[in-house]
Amino acid sequence: MTDSNESLNIDELHWHLGLLHNLNVGLVVLDQSYQVQLWNGFMSNHSEVGPAKIREKNLFDEFPELPVEWLRRKIDSVFQLKSPAYITWEQRPYLFDFRSQRPITGVAARMYQNVTLMPLTSPTGQVEFVSMMIDDVTDVAVSRIALEEVNGQLQTLSREDRLTGLFNRGHWQECLDLELNRFMRGQEACTLILLDIDHFKAVNDNYGHPAGDEVIRKIAALMAGHARKTDIVGRYGGEEFGVILPHTSATQAEVFAERLRRAAELLDVEFEGQVINITISLGIAEIQVDVQDAEQWIGQADEALYRSKQNGRNQFNVYNHE
DSSP states (O other): OOOSTTSOOHHHHHHHHGGGTTSSSEEEEEOTTOBEEEEOHHHHHHHOOOHHHHTTSBHHHHOTTSOHHHHHHHHHHHHHHOSOEEEOTTTOSOSSOOBOOOSTTTTOSBOOEEEEEEEEEOTTSOEEEEEEEEEEOHHHHHHHHHHHHHHHHHHHHHHBOTTTSSBOHHHHHHHHHHHHHHHHHHOOOEEEEEEEETTHHHHHHHHOHHHHHHHHHHHHHHHHHHSOTTOEEEEEETTEEEEEEETOOHHHHHHHHHHHHHHHHHOEEEETTEEEEOOEEEEEEEOOTTOOSHHHHHHHHHHHHHHHHHTTSSSEEEOOOO
């Protein structure tokens, strides 16, 4: 570099940027060889590397943990295009591996950073330096992440049955409506199963409601364990459950129903030293073109379930569309 009027003198650069030297924002100035020309107090404090030690040193030699190739391309684009570039914490949580020192957000181990790369031009319009401004946005990032986690939990709670972890009735019925609409568009097979725990009132009467809750949890776990990833399992209400089996005919659903019935029959539910044996009844209804809405479809499966109960329970029946 020279001190001519046509070049941005490094001492002038320090003077122009000196006001930012002590602000609570990181400031680094690099030349075209990625050598550090300015390193402000923020960077010194957080990196524990003083300006005298890093001045005229290659940034990537001093901080090999930086994403070298990626960051070089970013910096080179600023030199070539003479326009700023931005790196947000959402894209990359941090550029420099600085420990978080924000008192409000002690839960964050590392400082979240927004980075702005700015071209610094000489009077002739040549970009001779690029400045990097590193902004500590840990408070904002942690608050945003916490809010997203809360929203995610609320969304889960809004569709999950608390006792079983299955879909609650409201969300499960929304899924049923979607499957009905999918059938109307493509006529792909889909079968609904309603399931009921046999003599459940006797379980509550003989063993107590906590025991009844344990039975419900065990049956829910059994259903979740037998279901495929594409199957939609929900608690329909009380001791009644629903399973939506996409791309499945009634004949195929019978295989699933029998496996589930047999598994329930063999299940021993242990509660406070007592073993409770249960059975289940199931109703199967494959969707057909004459089904007008989800309630009609549910009614068909419920009719088949009622027949299972009337015929002695611990069995499944299929709705007859004829």
